[in-house]
Amino acid sequence: MFQHHAKTNTPTLSRRHALALAAASLALPTWAQSPTAWSEIERTARGQTVYFNGWGGGDAINAYIQWAAEQALQRFGVQVQHVKVSDAGDVVKRVRNEKAAGKFTNGTVDMVWINGENFLSMKQGGLLMGPFAERLPAYAYVDVKGKPTTRIDFSEPVDGMEAPWGMAQLTFFVDRQRVPEPPRSMAELLAFAKAHPGRVTYPRPPNFHGTTFLKQALLELHTDRAPLYQPVTSEALTRMTAPLWAYLDALHPHLWRAGRQFPQNVAAVQQMMADGELLLAFTFNPNEPANEIAANRLAPSVYSYQFNSGTIGNTHFLAIPFNARAKEGAQVFINFLLGAEAQARKADIAVWGDPTVLAVNRLPAAERARFAAKPQPGQVEVSAPAIPEPHGSWVDPVEKEWIRRYGV
Numbered sequence: 001m002f003q004h005h006a007k008t009n010t011p012t013l014s015r016r017h018a019l020a021l022a023a024a025s026l027a028l029p030t031w032a033q034s035p036t037a038w039s040e041i042e043r044t045a046r047g048q049t050v051y052f053n054g055w056g057g058g059d060a061i062n063a064y065i066q067w068a069a070e071q072a073l074q075r076f077g078v079q080v081q082h083v084k085v086s087d088a089g090d091v092v093k094r095v096r097n098e099k100a101a102g103k104f105t106n107g108t109v110d111m112v113w114i115n116g117e118n119f120l121s122m123k124q125g126g127l128l129m130g131p132f133a134e135r136l137p138a139y140a141y142v143d144v145k146g147k148p149t150t151r152i153d154f155s156e157p158v159d160g161m162e163a164p165w166g167m168a169q170l171t172f173f174v175d176r177q178r179v180p181e182p183p184r185s186m187a188e189l190l191a192f193a194k195a196h197p198g199r200v201t202y203p204r205p206p207n208f209h210g211t212t213f214l215k216q217a218l219l220e221l222h223t224d225r226a227p228l229y230q231p232v233t234s235e236a237l238t239r240m241t242a243p244l245w246a247y248l249d250a251l252h253p254h255l256w257r258a259g260r261q262f263p264q265n266v267a268a269v270q271q272m273m274a275d276g277e278l279l280l281a282f283t284f285n286p287n288e289p290a291n292e293i294a295a296n297r298l299a300p301s302v303y304s305y306q307f308n309s310g311t312i313g314n315t316h317f318l319a320i321p322f323n324a325r326a327k328e329g330a331q332v333f334i335n336f337l338l339g340a341e342a343q344a345r346k347a348d349i350a351v352w353g354d355p356t357v358l359a360v361n362r363l364p365a366a367e368r369a370r371f372a373a374k375p376q377p378g379q380v381e382v383s384a385p386a387i388p389e390p391h392g393s394w395v396d397p398v399e400k401e402w403i404r405r406y407g408v
Contacts, residue, residue, distance in 0.1 A: 041328045046077035048329030053091045054113035056084020064352045078329040088118045095127045095321045107323030111330040115316045116154040120392035129320040131160025138338035143359035149315040154392035155229045162317035167355040169313035172282045173289040173304040184308045186220045193254040199279040201255045204262035206399040218244045228390040287353030290378035306384035313386025344370035
């Protein structure tokens, strides 16, 4: 679990966003689902097949989902098919096209792994079933107070339309034998890149990690961040991104291949760092460096850290499209994934290392013991504050302008 230390440079929020966060962190889970109603959902779910559309680019993640699918079949009689996708945006388009074609039942997607702009698109387009999340029995232990992004997705209220699955925070890592003093802000990163030309880079947007790098810079370049937490306007876009483009204009000549080419994804950046070609890499899973050390893909001298003033953090979610065929089966599977057993296994470095959404200290003792693993080499030693994501509407225009300016 992340510990929030000094709140230096934490984001300045709009009144609307601050009130939304306050409401999210203070409200208690809604127990609208009676035990009888849940038993009926479980009964109906038996025999259903859930087509779970989720990112399929990680072996450890795929193996975890396979384990969870096996449990769902054995315990609840629910068959889960992991439909591996490379971009959740493609799933959003498919559901939108089904709605446009009048396919209001028997959709091809029963469950989707999303957050951010994809959630915003589905919510605004009426593409989601719900609210359902806070009616799940396992939701009782979600840490809505300590982790307010479980109810606020990229500044958009979740409103029970998706269930939190795991936590993420932008985390950097270096080999301490090569980089004893790494950069701890975007300003220091610029100085570091100038001192080590060709040894730093980031993935090419619209890759998710590349866009996150841009958003981290965008947030750090402003003391008044309020406009970033409201729906984007053309005036705000021009005014707020001007410092970002100036920063990147200064940074790019000192990057790998002089900023004229960018890796396609963060896995390529991490591999180049492991090979010694780059001095720094990053991830959105704080436990990933520890995973890689445990798998002997990174040296034991690698350590991970977050910027002193904080880095972007969010929650990733599970949602059910409005026209899903197996709505009951999807709810049963999501409820299992929210339970302490599945959350603890997911958080295990040896399995996936994805941080839990649960308030572990509120769990019954036997369930709490599942999370008692010792810290592993490569894990973040001192967590920094998690800075909320800008509103999801900023993503697309920022990516398009980056491509216009720097895409080749």
